[in-house]
Amino acid sequence: MDAPHRSFVPMAVPNSGPELTRRNLLAKGTWVLAGTALHLPSYLFSEPQQTPSVSAPIGRVMQSLSTYMASAATRPLPPAIIEQAKDHILDTFAAMISGSQLPPGRAAIAFAESYSGKPVASVATSNILCGPLEAALANGVLAHSDETDDSHSPSQSHPGCAVIPAALAAGEQFSISGHHFLRAVTLGYDIGPRFGVTLGGVDYQTETHRDPHATSEGFGAAAAAGCAAALDARQMRFLLDYAAQQSSGFTAWQRDTLHFEKAFVFAGMPARNGVASALLVQAGWSGVDDVFSGPESFFAAYAPHANPQGLVDGLGERYEITRTNIKKWCVGSPIQAPLDAAQLLLNQHSFTPNQLRRVTVRVATREASIVDNRTLPDICLQHLVAVMLVERTLTFRSAHDTALMKDPAILRQRAKVTLLGDEELEKRLPAREATVEILLNDGTVLTQHVDAVRGTAENPMSREEVIAKSRDLIEPVLGAASSKLLISAVLQLEQLTDIHHLSRLLRTY
CATH class of the missing domain: 1.10.4100.10 (2-methylcitrate dehydratase PrpD)
Structure with missing residues (x-):
């Protein structure tokens, strides 16, 4: 059975005298709002009307x-x-x-x-x-x-x-x-x-x-x-x-x-x-x-x-x-050219890590500050150049292997690597150029400058190189079979x- 209809009668709010309490203020405010709501115009409760966006001339x-x-x-x-x-x-x-x-x-x-x-x-x-x-x-x-x-x-x-x-x-x-x-x-x-x-x-x-x-x-x-x-x-x-x-x-x-x-x-x-x-x-x-x-x-x-x-x-x-x-290399951009230069020197000359006396790397001054003796291996120039000189290449795994940062053989070569910021190379940014100079124990000086890093628009990687890099990254995670399927699907996207x-x-x- 429905409850009988009752007229609304506001509840009296007790008066605490000249000093109002927080509770009384809240009570009064509640009933004021409730009473006001009974007299609000109905359009405030209707569905909002869509207003067109303000238009202006389009440039x-x-x-x-x-x-x-x-x-x-x-x-x-x-x-x-x-x-x-x-x-x-x-x-x-x-x-x-x-x-x-x-x-x-x-x-x-x-x-x-x-x-x-x-x-x-x-x-x-x-x-x-x-x-x-x-x-x-x-x-x-x-x-x-x-x-x-x-x-x-x-x-x-x-x-x-x-x-x-x-x-x-x-x-x-x-x-x-x-x-x-x-x-x-x-x-x-x-x-x-x-x-x-x-x-x-x-x-x-x-x-x-x-x-x-x-x-x-x-x-x-x-x-x-x-x-x-x-x-x-x-x-x-x-x-x-x-x-x-x-x-x-x-x-x-x-x-x-x-x-x-x-x-x-x-x-x-x-x-x-x-x-x-x-x-x-x-x-x-x-x-x-x-x-x-x-x-x-x-x-x-x-x-x-x-x-x-x-x-x-x-x-x-x-x-x-x-x-x-x-x-080409899975490392910070300022290290790309030094690695290219180091690999070119390794390919052009016959020397072993033990024959190295000093390695000097020059990059733009601003770039040098980004990669100078960083704690993460893939953005630490001195460490990565040392890995390249010892292993004669660099993979995704070796570039991210934190254990290599404590390897005695790597540390011996890293101690020989000096990074210098070069103001002339700074002027050539955003081109990321680098010069690597190697001094051998017998006094021989080997120098290589790279002005177009492999993989840039000026010296692009081939499709085969892109696939080889991708396999190096994908296969350890998804496996050889899945890697092959994914590469094939991308190359046939149409x-x-x-x-x-x-x-x-x-x-x-």
């Missing part, structure tokens, strides 16, 4: 950029660009897989497992299926768990470690084809590095203490994910707006000696933010039509003197993936009708 740069981005999903790519994209995809997958064995990579997999979300997207070297945001973050961190992934010197960015995880996560969300995936990846490489160059590259980082890696890679990841989501031109403008709002990162990451924060800033964060931008806009969110122009714009906040025209210069003619370096066929090869069961 020529944004118009060109968004139109180009929107057509990327269906625009054919030149055959040579497709082949280069495959090399970078394979190289990044290899970095993700090898990164799973390092502390940041293991932490990324544990994170994805704890916050798995909807089972849509894959996390490399695991059996985890999770939401696209978690997958993008985890795979990004895996790809930059150390110094194995590719890099774009003019922009001071590492495109692959953010762009490819973002394209993969969004691609799995929307079940895109292999062709579509290649186009999304190539677009990400085209857009992200252009931001780094336009902002000012090395000078921008020095002047602002902001990190161009995170900003460039965030826009690149957003472009790749937006292409996977097949956004139209206006949606691409909103995508860039949300990518701009999420742009972040500053150089404090250098204080984290274990590479966790660097992996997050360079890869995990921008990959996740790029996918988030695409998913928000694809779900119907509105935004600002041109975040790059006007007094309250991205450039007004980040680089008032930059020329936004750089974002579209050469677009469709100059593919930035052709200016992106694949590392034949895949669904990207899930590729992503399954990254996982373990």
Whole structure:
């Protein structure tokens, strides 16, 4: 039986006299709010009305950029660009897989497992299926768990470690084809590095203490994910707006000696933010039509003197993936040229470690400070040069073997290695050149200068070299058979009708 209807009668609040207590004040406030609610206008309780976004004239740069981005999903790519994209995809997958064995990579997999979300997207070297945001973050961190992934010197960015995880996560969300995936990846490489160059590259980082890696890679990841989501031109403008709002990162990451924060800033964060931008806009969110122009714009906040025209210069003619370096050696970029030089000397001359009296390595002054006697083996120049001179080569395993840092034979040679910052080489940045000079016990001086590191655009690695590097990284984790299947699938991406066929090869069961 229903309770009888009663009229509302407010409860009397006791008066405590001139001095009110906290309890009495709360009681009075509650009943005032309750009484007021009875008289609030009904429209406050109705469904919110959608208001259109505030429109403003769209600048020529944004118009060109968004139109180009929107057509990327269906625009054919030149055959040579497709082949280069495959090399970078394979190289990044290899970095993700090898990164799973390092502390940041293991932490990324544990994170994805704890916050798995909807089972849509894959996390490399695991059996985890999770939401696209978690997958993008985890795979990004895996790809930059150390110094194995590719890099774009003019922009001071590492495109692959953010762009490819973002394209993969969004691609799995929307079940895109292999062709579509290649186009999304190539677009990400085209857009992200252009931001780094336009902002000012090395000078921008020095002047602002902001990190161009995170900003460039965030826009690149957003472009790749937006292409996977097949956004139209206006949606691409909103995508860039949300990518701009999420742009972040500053150089404090250098204080984290274990590479966790660097992996997050360079890869995990921008990959996740790029996918988030695409998913928000694809779900119907509105935004600002041109975040790059006007007094309250991205450039007004980040680089008032930059020329936004750089974002579209050469677009469709100059593919930035052709200016992106694949590392021959799985070590910090400033150590690439010294290792090349040391190996060239070993190949050209006959000498043993015991014949060495002194080894002098010259790199740009700024670069020297990054790799000078670091505690991690893969970013310690003196240690890695010593390993090269003793073992006559360097593998992923030897570059990351912390036990070698205490090996007596390595330590004897490391004591002979002197690192010098060179102001002349500093002037040539972002080109990373190096000179290695070896003095033998008999007084012989051997010198080798490297101005085009193997794997750079000026001295590219062959397809066979990229495959050999990838096998070295993949086989110890997934095994020879799985490695062969993954490499074959990447090299035949155009034949895949669904990207899930590729992503399954990254996982373990």
